[in-house]
Amino acid sequence: MKTVNILVDCHVFDGNLQGTTTYLKGLYQEMIKDKTKMFFLAAFNVENLQTVFGIHSNVVYLRYSSQNKFFRLLFDIPKLITKNKIDYAHFQYIVPPIKKCNYIVTIHDVLFLDFPQYFPFLYQIKNKFLFKYSANKADVVLTVSQYSKEKIEEHFGISNVKIISNAIDLVYFEKYNKESEVQIVKNKFNIENYFLFVSRWEPRKNHHTLLKSFVENSYYKKYKMVFVGDDAIENKSYNQYYNSLDNTIKQQVVRLKNIGFQDLIHLVRASSVSIYPSFAEGFGIPPLETIAAGIPTVCSNTTAMSDFSFIGNCLFDPTSIEDLNLKIENALNDNLLQEKQNTVKIKYNWELSAQKLIELL
Template sequence: MKIAFDGKRFFNNSSGLGNYSRDLVRILATYFPENKFVLFNKNQSEKGIDILKLPSVSFVETSKGNFSRQLLMGKDAQQNDADIFHGLSGELPLKWNDKPIKKVVTIHDLIFLRFPQYYSFFDRKIHFWKFKKAAEQADLIIAISEQTKRDIIQFLKVAEDKIKVIYQGCHQAFKEEQNEHFINSVNVKYKLPERFILNVGTIEERKNLLNIVKAINGTEIPLIVIGKKTKYFKKVQKFLRRNKLNKQVCFLENVSMDELAVIYKLADIFVYPSLFEGFGIPVIEALFSKTPVITSNVSCLPEAGGKDSVYVDPYNFEDIKAKILFLWNNESERRRRAEKSLEFIQKFNDDKISNELMQAYESIL
């Protein structure tokens, strides 16, 4: 079987959709090396270079021209005798020739429809058109959570039997045991407190960092934040200054994946009260790191967190505060929840996900 992938996110995105694309290709090539996996894009980058070294993975430069991704990439995959084309980020090429090829698209979320206030009118219209068109073209839609599946049915009016839920995993770094020397070097490099709570994710309104900051106000609990800053950061910064919390909250930048894995492990608690997610990969990263999680009781987050994570109303910072204090002051409860969650999280292991992906491909051939 030869499977072609839209490689844009694989090569161009450092996190999020990029991580999903790289992990998906990596685990398929690792567990099913008898197949061929071909990445199509205008160019390569350093991202995922180790995956391209796997014998069953190759790169093809797409045809040149305006809108080549939309108009030429599909035909290029057909000319390369691909059996399946998989769009990894909610899109499929618009043009194809008559050569047979099956089409799969992964849809991560429809947040632009659930929270339109975070998107411009133009972006909402473009996103909807692309996702709707891809859903119509696809022989199979992969949703990364049951929540996303429900949204696809509701907003895109797609028949349920055309959608398969296949969860995403996380980077191998979070499943490995780092050596003591490296752990100590990360500790020293970032001047980490002896104990701290952690938040990871883009610093934007939907991720709800301000309510974490409000929750720790009046406590002495250190908070480490890792994520790309947006204009919402100024809102958080204003609250920090007004309440003299600047020394209690530390923002880290340019953290590598291996360093991030260590910081997850060193944290007492991972706090993630997002207002809405398609999946919530940081929750998975924390649970693989044996760090107990406090997250929201909305959208797909209970799917990712399992029954032993602690759930909060993300709009209620007093609820967040109470749950943080509950775990912060109870080491045995933190350990119990981390151990139980590690059992639950095995459903997101690479072998299980790769098998589900391959079965999905085979089902449409």
């Protein structure tokens, strides 16, 4: 039987951690266990890619000649597909215009079409065209949740979208010593006793409502508020509210950027409560990761996050600060953490997701 050659566009590993890096890492760490297939993992920083996936007999690392996205899509990828006799090439959101093999595209969400107020106008126009073009050109169209599947099919007029769910890295389920983790974070970041929100910075993530709750309920007298995530789109509502605060309160608010994976693990484990107040998500990995780590977790109940019904009385309406206040108190007294952790481990499993994709191919 002919070996199936699969190229994976891994250019996202050349930048900072984001949802697509988590997706590709989890999915293909499992996929490469299938020795009947050859995997060609392509990026500019191949050395970094090797640290993520390791050395395997059925994995070949390919280096892009440029970090420019247009050069990559127009020249690098078609050339690599032809040279390595690729059968399937897997992309995130956008496929190359020159088709040299079967295309797989994962479109994680189309939130900019349902929540245009949170996205720049040019971003909306450009990506509506590119995502729809890619969905129609690809042989296999994937997404990560039922919510995203329905929205992609509705907006792009297609009916063949398959769900390959996000899942949780097993490191989050590992047992750890809470006191040791607290000390590690205290030594490195000089913080302890804190609320945690992990997400890149943009208005739809709703940082401002969380900060208001933190201030209005005087949590700053006992806790710090730690925001972990890189800049994406400016949140003017947050900036205006934060600038109005007294300096004694501002000192309790911490922003951390460019955080590596191991430091993120420590920050999660050492936190007192994790809160995810986003207005809209195509999936929503961070609250599942903190639940997996045994951290009391509050999560928004909208869009794809409505699937997280097992979070129970710690789900809240992100438009209601009163509801958020109540659910933070519920989380601080949550006695169902072990049950929630078990649910996440069973339901959001990369082995299951990888097997679904193998069956699709």
